[in-house]
Amino acid sequence: MKRRYKILTLLLSTVLLASCGIFGGGDDDEAEPMELVKIDNKVKIKRLWSAKLGGDAEFLRVALRPAGDGNRVYAASHDGNVTAFNPETGKQLWRNKLGIELTAGPAVDGDLLVVASKDGYVIGLDAANGNESWRANVVAEILAAPVVKDDMVIVMTIDGRIQGLASYDGSQRWTLSQSSPALTIRGSSMPVVVGGSVIAGFDNGRLAAIDIDTGDIEWESLLAPPSGRSDLERLSDIDGAIAVVGQDVYASGYQGRLAAVAAESGQVLWAREISSFEGVSADWNNVYTVREDGEIVALTRRDGTESWRDASLLNRELTLPIAFDTTVVVGDLEGYLHFFSNLDGDPVARVKFGGRAITSDPVVMANRLYVQSDDGSIACFVIDRPKPKRPAPDIAEDAS
Numbered sequence: 001m002k003r004r005y006k007i008l009t010l011l012l013s014t015v016l017l018a019s020c021g022i023f024g025g026g027d028d029d030e031a032e033p034m035e036l037v038k039i040d041n042k043v044k045i046k047r048l049w050s051a052k053l054g055g056d057a058e059f060l061r062v063a064l065r066p067a068g069d070g071n072r073v074y075a076a077s078h079d080g081n082v083t084a085f086n087p088e089t090g091k092q093l094w095r096n097k098l099g100i101e102l103t104a105g106p107a108v109d110g111d112l113l114v115v116a117s118k119d120g121y122v123i124g125l126d127a128a129n130g131n132e133s134w135r136a137n138v139v140a141e142i143l144a145a146p147v148v149k150d151d152m153v154i155v156m157t158i159d160g161r162i163q164g165l166a167s168y169d170g171s172q173r174w175t176l177s178q179s180s181p182a183l184t185i186r187g188s189s190m191p192v193v194v195g196g197s198v199i200a201g202f203d204n205g206r207l208a209a210i211d212i213d214t215g216d217i218e219w220e221s222l223l224a225p226p227s228g229r230s231d232l233e234r235l236s237d238i239d240g241a242i243a244v245v246g247q248d249v250y251a252s253g254y255q256g257r258l259a260a261v262a263a264e265s266g267q268v269l270w271a272r273e274i275s276s277f278e279g280v281s282a283d284w285n286n287v288y289t290v291r292e293d294g295e296i297v298a299l300t301r302r303d304g305t306e307s308w309r310d311a312s313l314l315n316r317e318l319t320l321p322i323a324f325d326t327t328v329v330v331g332d333l334e335g336y337l338h339f340f341s342n343l344d345g346d347p348v349a350r351v352k353f354g355g356r357a358i359t360s361d362p363v364v365m366a367n368r369l370y371v372q373s374d375d376g377s378i379a380c381f382v383i384d385r386p387k388p389k390r391p392a393p394d395i396a397e398d399a400s
Contacts, residue, residue: 049090055079085327136170174215219266240279310346331358
Protein backbone atom coordinates (compact mmCIF):
# COMPACT_ATOMS: atom_id res chain seq x y z
CA MET A 1 0.00 0.00 0.00
CA LYS A 2 1.65 3.23 -1.13
CA ARG A 3 1.53 6.77 0.20
CA ARG A 4 -0.12 8.46 -2.76
CA TYR A 5 -3.05 6.06 -2.87
CA LYS A 6 -3.66 5.41 0.82
CA ILE A 7 -7.36 5.37 1.62
CA LEU A 8 -8.44 6.28 5.12
CA THR A 9 -11.46 4.42 6.48
CA LEU A 10 -13.95 5.05 9.24
CA LEU A 11 -15.49 2.09 11.04
CA LEU A 12 -18.93 2.68 9.57
CA SER A 13 -18.09 4.60 6.39
CA THR A 14 -15.24 5.21 4.01
CA VAL A 15 -14.18 8.76 3.33
CA LEU A 16 -11.58 10.38 1.16
CA LEU A 17 -9.47 12.94 2.99
CA ALA A 18 -7.70 15.87 1.43
CA SER A 19 -4.53 16.79 3.25
CA CYS A 20 -1.19 18.19 2.25
CA GLY A 21 1.49 15.65 1.37
CA ILE A 22 0.59 12.25 2.71
CA PHE A 23 -3.11 11.76 2.13
CA GLY A 24 -3.51 12.63 -1.50
CA GLY A 25 -4.40 16.29 -1.79
CA GLY A 26 -4.74 17.79 -5.23
CA ASP A 27 -2.05 17.44 -7.81
CA ASP A 28 -0.69 20.86 -6.80
CA ASP A 29 0.06 19.54 -3.32
CA GLU A 30 1.55 16.23 -4.43
CA ALA A 31 5.32 16.15 -4.11
CA GLU A 32 6.92 15.31 -7.43
CA PRO A 33 8.95 12.09 -7.65
CA MET A 34 12.66 12.77 -7.61
CA GLU A 35 14.25 12.45 -11.04
CA LEU A 36 16.73 9.64 -11.46
CA VAL A 37 20.37 10.48 -11.93
CA LYS A 38 22.75 8.26 -13.82
CA ILE A 39 24.73 5.77 -11.74
CA ASP A 40 27.65 3.49 -12.50
CA ASN A 41 26.50 -0.12 -12.35
CA LYS A 42 29.02 -1.82 -10.08
CA VAL A 43 26.99 -5.02 -9.83
CA LYS A 44 25.63 -6.83 -12.88
CA ILE A 45 21.99 -7.84 -12.53
CA LYS A 46 20.84 -10.55 -14.94
CA ARG A 47 17.22 -11.42 -15.71
CA LEU A 48 16.94 -15.21 -15.87
CA TRP A 49 13.33 -15.33 -17.02
CA SER A 50 10.04 -13.49 -17.02
CA ALA A 51 6.40 -14.46 -17.60
CA LYS A 52 2.93 -12.97 -17.80
CA LEU A 53 0.61 -13.80 -14.91
CA GLY A 54 -2.62 -12.07 -15.81
CA GLY A 55 -4.41 -8.74 -15.65
CA ASP A 56 -3.21 -5.32 -14.62
CA ALA A 57 -3.32 -4.40 -10.91
CA GLU A 58 -1.93 -0.86 -11.12
CA PHE A 59 -3.11 1.57 -8.42
CA LEU A 60 -4.91 -1.24 -6.56
CA ARG A 61 -2.01 -1.81 -4.13
CA VAL A 62 -2.90 -5.42 -3.45
CA ALA A 63 -0.72 -7.87 -1.50
CA LEU A 64 0.15 -10.19 -4.38
CA ARG A 65 3.78 -11.36 -4.40
CA PRO A 66 5.57 -14.59 -5.35
CA ALA A 67 6.13 -17.47 -2.93
CA GLY A 68 8.12 -20.69 -3.22
CA ASP A 69 8.72 -24.07 -1.65
CA GLY A 70 12.08 -24.98 -3.19
CA ASN A 71 10.51 -26.95 -6.02
CA ARG A 72 8.17 -24.39 -7.54
CA VAL A 73 7.60 -20.64 -7.54
CA TYR A 74 3.96 -19.57 -7.24
CA ALA A 75 2.33 -16.27 -8.16
CA ALA A 76 -1.20 -14.92 -8.46
CA SER A 77 -2.75 -12.12 -10.52
CA HIS A 78 -5.52 -9.75 -9.55
CA ASP A 79 -7.86 -11.21 -12.17
CA GLY A 80 -7.73 -14.65 -10.58
CA ASN A 81 -4.90 -16.61 -12.20
CA VAL A 82 -2.69 -18.70 -9.91
CA THR A 83 0.41 -20.10 -11.62
CA ALA A 84 3.32 -22.35 -10.68
CA PHE A 85 6.71 -21.99 -12.39
CA ASN A 86 9.95 -23.91 -12.57
CA PRO A 87 12.32 -21.62 -10.59
CA GLU A 88 15.27 -22.46 -12.86
CA THR A 89 13.70 -21.85 -16.24
CA GLY A 90 10.41 -20.03 -15.66
CA LYS A 91 8.51 -22.80 -17.42
CA GLN A 92 4.84 -22.83 -16.46
CA LEU A 93 4.01 -26.02 -14.58
CA TRP A 94 0.30 -25.39 -14.01
CA ARG A 95 -2.27 -22.58 -13.97
CA ASN A 96 -5.67 -22.34 -12.29
CA LYS A 97 -8.08 -19.61 -13.43
CA LEU A 98 -10.16 -19.10 -10.31
CA GLY A 99 -12.51 -16.49 -11.77
CA ILE A 100 -12.35 -14.26 -8.68
CA GLU A 101 -10.51 -11.02 -7.91
CA LEU A 102 -7.46 -11.89 -5.80
CA THR A 103 -5.91 -9.41 -3.39
CA ALA A 104 -3.38 -11.37 -1.32
CA GLY A 105 -1.02 -14.32 -1.55
CA PRO A 106 0.01 -16.85 -2.42
CA ALA A 107 1.34 -18.56 0.69
CA VAL A 108 2.59 -22.13 0.71
CA ASP A 109 3.56 -24.82 3.18
CA GLY A 110 3.90 -28.47 2.21
CA ASP A 111 1.10 -29.53 -0.12
CA LEU A 112 -1.11 -26.49 0.52
CA LEU A 113 -1.12 -23.23 -1.42
CA VAL A 114 -3.41 -20.41 -0.26
CA VAL A 115 -4.64 -17.20 -1.90
CA ALA A 116 -7.20 -14.63 -0.73
CA SER A 117 -9.78 -12.45 -2.44
CA LYS A 118 -11.32 -9.01 -2.33
CA ASP A 119 -14.66 -10.52 -1.31
CA GLY A 120 -13.24 -12.27 1.75
CA TYR A 121 -12.67 -15.74 0.35
CA VAL A 122 -9.63 -17.80 1.33
CA ILE A 123 -8.91 -20.49 -1.24
CA GLY A 124 -6.78 -23.58 -0.63
CA LEU A 125 -5.11 -25.24 -3.64
CA ASP A 126 -3.07 -28.38 -4.13
CA ALA A 127 0.47 -27.07 -4.59
CA ALA A 128 1.38 -29.97 -6.89
CA ASN A 129 -1.28 -29.37 -9.55
CA GLY A 130 -3.26 -26.24 -8.64
CA ASN A 131 -6.57 -28.02 -8.09
CA GLU A 132 -8.86 -26.24 -5.63
CA SER A 133 -9.17 -28.10 -2.32
CA TRP A 134 -11.47 -25.78 -0.37
CA ARG A 135 -12.88 -22.26 -0.22
CA ALA A 136 -13.74 -20.43 3.02
CA ASN A 137 -15.48 -17.08 3.52
CA VAL A 138 -14.01 -14.91 6.29
CA VAL A 139 -16.52 -12.14 5.48
CA ALA A 140 -14.10 -9.16 5.23
CA GLU A 141 -11.62 -8.07 2.56
CA ILE A 142 -8.08 -9.43 2.86
CA LEU A 143 -5.12 -7.16 2.08
CA ALA A 144 -2.36 -9.14 3.79
CA ALA A 145 -0.95 -12.42 2.53
CA PRO A 146 -2.16 -15.44 4.54
CA VAL A 147 0.33 -17.51 6.50
CA VAL A 148 0.34 -21.31 6.23
CA LYS A 149 2.00 -23.23 9.06
CA ASP A 150 1.52 -26.97 9.57
CA ASP A 151 -2.23 -27.52 10.09
CA MET A 152 -3.16 -23.83 10.36
CA VAL A 153 -3.85 -20.98 7.95
CA ILE A 154 -3.63 -17.53 9.54
CA VAL A 155 -5.59 -14.70 7.92
CA MET A 156 -5.72 -11.00 8.80
CA THR A 157 -8.75 -9.09 7.50
CA ILE A 158 -9.08 -5.38 6.88
CA ASP A 159 -11.54 -4.96 9.78
CA GLY A 160 -8.81 -5.80 12.31
CA ARG A 161 -9.62 -9.48 12.88
CA ILE A 162 -7.06 -12.27 12.77
CA GLN A 163 -8.38 -15.79 12.24
CA GLY A 164 -6.98 -19.29 12.43
CA LEU A 165 -8.37 -21.73 9.84
CA ALA A 166 -7.85 -25.47 9.59
CA SER A 167 -5.52 -26.17 6.68
CA TYR A 168 -7.39 -29.32 5.60
CA ASP A 169 -10.80 -27.67 4.95
CA GLY A 170 -10.63 -23.96 5.82
CA SER A 171 -12.98 -24.25 8.80
CA GLN A 172 -12.52 -21.61 11.49
CA ARG A 173 -10.56 -22.70 14.56
CA TRP A 174 -10.40 -19.34 16.32
CA THR A 175 -10.79 -15.61 15.77
CA LEU A 176 -9.38 -12.58 17.57
CA SER A 177 -10.12 -8.89 17.16
CA GLN A 178 -8.59 -5.75 18.63
CA SER A 179 -10.27 -2.42 19.24
CA SER A 180 -9.72 -0.05 16.34
CA PRO A 181 -9.60 3.75 16.35
CA ALA A 182 -12.25 5.74 14.49
CA LEU A 183 -9.82 6.51 11.68
CA THR A 184 -7.43 3.98 10.16
CA ILE A 185 -5.25 3.57 7.10
CA ARG A 186 -6.55 1.06 4.58
CA GLY A 187 -4.28 -1.95 4.81
CA SER A 188 -3.16 -4.85 6.98
CA SER A 189 0.15 -6.21 8.15
CA MET A 190 1.01 -9.79 7.22
CA PRO A 191 1.37 -11.88 10.41
CA VAL A 192 4.54 -13.90 11.01
CA VAL A 193 5.05 -17.14 12.91
CA VAL A 194 7.74 -17.54 15.57
CA GLY A 195 7.74 -20.98 17.16
CA GLY A 196 4.20 -21.63 18.35
CA SER A 197 3.17 -17.97 18.22
CA VAL A 198 1.70 -15.69 15.60
CA ILE A 199 3.01 -12.12 15.74
CA ALA A 200 0.56 -9.57 14.33
CA GLY A 201 0.23 -5.78 14.16
CA PHE A 202 -3.06 -3.92 14.55
CA ASP A 203 -4.57 -0.54 13.71
CA ASN A 204 -4.42 0.57 17.34
CA GLY A 205 -0.61 0.56 17.22
CA ARG A 206 -0.27 -2.68 19.16
CA LEU A 207 1.92 -5.66 18.35
CA ALA A 208 0.64 -8.95 19.78
CA ALA A 209 1.79 -12.55 20.11
CA ILE A 210 -1.02 -15.07 19.72
CA ASP A 211 -0.97 -18.81 20.44
CA ILE A 212 -1.27 -20.39 17.00
CA ASP A 213 -3.38 -23.31 18.25
CA THR A 214 -5.87 -21.50 20.50
CA GLY A 215 -5.88 -17.84 19.45
CA ASP A 216 -5.09 -16.73 23.03
CA ILE A 217 -3.03 -13.55 23.44
CA GLU A 218 0.38 -14.26 24.97
CA TRP A 219 1.59 -10.66 25.15
CA GLU A 220 0.92 -7.20 23.74
CA SER A 221 3.28 -4.29 23.14
CA LEU A 222 2.19 -0.75 22.29
CA LEU A 223 4.57 -0.11 19.43
CA ALA A 224 3.07 3.10 18.03
CA PRO A 225 1.34 5.09 20.82
CA PRO A 226 -1.25 7.48 19.32
CA SER A 227 -0.66 11.19 19.99
CA GLY A 228 -2.29 14.44 19.01
CA ARG A 229 -5.79 15.88 19.25
CA SER A 230 -7.39 14.91 15.96
CA ASP A 231 -8.09 11.42 14.65
CA LEU A 232 -5.72 12.18 11.79
CA GLU A 233 -2.89 13.08 14.15
CA ARG A 234 -3.56 9.98 16.24
CA LEU A 235 -3.20 7.49 13.37
CA SER A 236 -0.80 4.78 14.54
CA ASP A 237 -1.52 1.75 12.35
CA ILE A 238 0.91 -1.14 12.02
CA ASP A 239 0.24 -2.05 8.39
CA GLY A 240 3.75 -2.76 7.09
CA ALA A 241 5.88 -5.89 6.98
CA ILE A 242 7.15 -7.47 10.20
CA ALA A 243 10.63 -9.02 10.17
CA VAL A 244 11.96 -11.86 12.34
CA VAL A 245 15.56 -12.90 12.92
CA GLY A 246 15.97 -15.65 15.51
CA GLN A 247 13.91 -14.58 18.53
CA ASP A 248 13.93 -10.88 17.66
CA VAL A 249 10.92 -9.24 15.99
CA TYR A 250 11.16 -5.95 14.11
CA ALA A 251 8.13 -3.80 13.29
CA SER A 252 7.15 -0.21 12.67
CA GLY A 253 4.01 1.90 12.82
CA TYR A 254 2.79 4.97 11.04
CA GLN A 255 3.52 8.15 13.05
CA GLY A 256 5.18 5.90 15.61
CA ARG A 257 8.34 3.95 16.20
CA LEU A 258 10.45 1.29 14.60
CA ALA A 259 11.27 -1.19 17.34
CA ALA A 260 13.00 -4.46 18.11
CA VAL A 261 10.86 -6.68 20.33
CA ALA A 262 11.68 -9.95 22.11
CA ALA A 263 9.46 -12.65 20.61
CA GLU A 264 9.09 -14.60 23.87
CA SER A 265 8.02 -11.67 26.07
CA GLY A 266 7.10 -8.63 24.00
CA GLN A 267 9.79 -6.56 25.73
CA VAL A 268 10.96 -3.65 23.59
CA LEU A 269 14.72 -4.07 23.15
CA TRP A 270 15.25 -0.75 21.39
CA ALA A 271 13.16 1.75 19.47
CA ARG A 272 13.71 4.64 17.07
CA GLU A 273 11.32 7.41 16.07
CA ILE A 274 10.79 6.45 12.42
CA SER A 275 7.40 6.49 10.70
CA SER A 276 6.90 3.98 7.89
CA PHE A 277 3.98 2.61 5.89
CA GLU A 278 6.00 -0.26 4.44
CA GLY A 279 7.35 -1.83 7.61
CA VAL A 280 10.69 -3.51 8.18
CA SER A 281 12.93 -6.11 6.55
CA ALA A 282 16.13 -7.55 7.98
CA ASP A 283 19.28 -9.53 7.34
CA TRP A 284 21.80 -10.77 9.90
CA ASN A 285 23.39 -7.33 10.35
CA ASN A 286 20.82 -4.64 9.62
CA VAL A 287 17.14 -3.80 9.55
CA TYR A 288 15.84 -1.76 6.63
CA THR A 289 12.86 0.51 6.19
CA VAL A 290 11.63 3.31 3.95
CA ARG A 291 10.23 6.46 5.51
CA GLU A 292 6.94 7.90 4.31
CA ASP A 293 8.81 10.37 2.06
CA GLY A 294 10.84 7.62 0.36
CA GLU A 295 14.09 7.93 2.29
CA ILE A 296 15.72 4.51 2.79
CA VAL A 297 17.20 3.87 6.24
CA ALA A 298 19.42 1.04 7.47
CA LEU A 299 19.86 0.43 11.21
CA THR A 300 21.99 -2.12 13.02
CA ARG A 301 20.01 -5.04 14.41
CA ARG A 302 21.92 -5.01 17.68
CA ASP A 303 20.91 -1.59 18.98
CA GLY A 304 19.23 0.37 16.19
CA THR A 305 22.23 2.58 15.47
CA GLU A 306 21.94 4.13 12.02
CA SER A 307 24.19 2.44 9.45
CA TRP A 308 23.29 4.55 6.44
CA ARG A 309 20.46 6.34 4.69
CA ASP A 310 19.70 7.31 1.10
CA ALA A 311 17.48 10.16 -0.07
CA SER A 312 18.01 9.82 -3.83
CA LEU A 313 14.56 8.28 -4.47
CA LEU A 314 12.23 10.59 -2.58
CA ASN A 315 8.53 10.41 -3.50
CA ARG A 316 9.09 7.53 -5.95
CA GLU A 317 6.58 5.29 -4.13
CA LEU A 318 9.18 2.73 -3.07
CA THR A 319 8.58 -0.82 -1.96
CA LEU A 320 10.11 -2.08 1.24
CA PRO A 321 13.91 -2.42 0.91
CA ILE A 322 14.80 -6.12 0.71
CA ALA A 323 18.25 -7.61 1.37
CA PHE A 324 19.54 -9.52 -1.66
CA ASP A 325 23.04 -11.00 -1.52
CA THR A 326 25.35 -8.02 -0.82
CA THR A 327 22.72 -5.49 -1.92
CA VAL A 328 19.43 -4.01 -0.79
CA VAL A 329 16.78 -3.64 -3.51
CA VAL A 330 13.64 -1.52 -3.85
CA GLY A 331 11.08 -1.17 -6.64
CA ASP A 332 9.48 2.12 -7.66
CA LEU A 333 6.50 3.72 -9.40
CA GLU A 334 8.09 3.54 -12.88
CA GLY A 335 9.06 -0.12 -12.76
CA TYR A 336 12.71 0.39 -11.85
CA LEU A 337 14.61 -1.81 -9.44
CA HIS A 338 17.28 0.05 -7.48
CA PHE A 339 20.15 -1.80 -5.82
CA PHE A 340 22.27 -0.39 -2.98
CA SER A 341 25.28 -1.77 -1.14
CA ASN A 342 24.09 -3.27 2.12
CA LEU A 343 27.34 -2.08 3.71
CA ASP A 344 27.20 1.66 3.09
CA GLY A 345 24.12 2.38 0.95
CA ASP A 346 26.12 3.22 -2.16
CA PRO A 347 23.97 2.76 -5.32
CA VAL A 348 25.39 -0.19 -7.24
CA ALA A 349 22.85 -1.06 -9.95
CA ARG A 350 19.54 -0.14 -11.57
CA VAL A 351 17.38 -2.18 -13.95
CA LYS A 352 13.98 -1.59 -15.56
CA PHE A 353 11.26 -4.21 -15.31
CA GLY A 354 8.23 -3.47 -17.47
CA GLY A 355 6.46 -0.17 -17.88
CA ARG A 356 4.26 -0.15 -14.79
CA ALA A 357 4.84 0.41 -11.11
CA ILE A 358 6.28 -2.19 -8.78
CA THR A 359 4.26 -1.98 -5.57
CA SER A 360 4.67 -5.53 -4.24
CA ASP A 361 7.82 -6.08 -2.21
CA PRO A 362 10.52 -8.09 -4.01
CA VAL A 363 11.03 -11.63 -2.74
CA VAL A 364 14.35 -13.43 -2.27
CA MET A 365 14.48 -17.23 -2.44
CA ALA A 366 17.88 -18.95 -2.40
CA ASN A 367 20.15 -16.77 -4.56
CA ARG A 368 17.36 -15.42 -6.75
CA LEU A 369 15.25 -12.29 -6.67
CA TYR A 370 11.60 -12.53 -7.77
CA VAL A 371 9.64 -9.41 -8.64
CA GLN A 372 5.97 -8.99 -9.52
CA SER A 373 4.96 -5.87 -11.41
CA ASP A 374 1.59 -4.12 -11.43
CA ASP A 375 1.22 -4.98 -15.12
CA GLY A 376 0.71 -8.62 -14.12
CA SER A 377 4.22 -9.89 -14.88
CA ILE A 378 6.80 -11.80 -12.86
CA ALA A 379 10.57 -11.94 -13.36
CA CYS A 380 13.53 -13.73 -11.80
CA PHE A 381 16.88 -11.95 -11.37
CA VAL A 382 20.33 -13.01 -10.19
CA ILE A 383 23.59 -11.22 -9.56
CA ASP A 384 25.81 -12.20 -12.46
CA ARG A 385 29.37 -12.63 -11.28
CA PRO A 386 32.16 -13.72 -13.63
CA LYS A 387 33.33 -17.24 -13.06
CA PRO A 388 36.91 -17.41 -11.74
CA LYS A 389 39.43 -18.44 -14.32
CA ARG A 390 40.99 -21.81 -13.79
CA PRO A 391 44.75 -21.49 -13.20
CA ALA A 392 46.99 -22.87 -15.91
CA PRO A 393 48.62 -26.17 -14.93
CA ASP A 394 52.20 -26.00 -13.75
CA ILE A 395 54.63 -27.26 -16.36
CA ALA A 396 57.84 -28.65 -14.94
CA GLU A 397 61.00 -27.49 -16.63
CA ASP A 398 62.90 -30.06 -18.64
CA ALA A 399 65.71 -31.22 -16.37
CA SER A 400 67.84 -32.42 -19.27
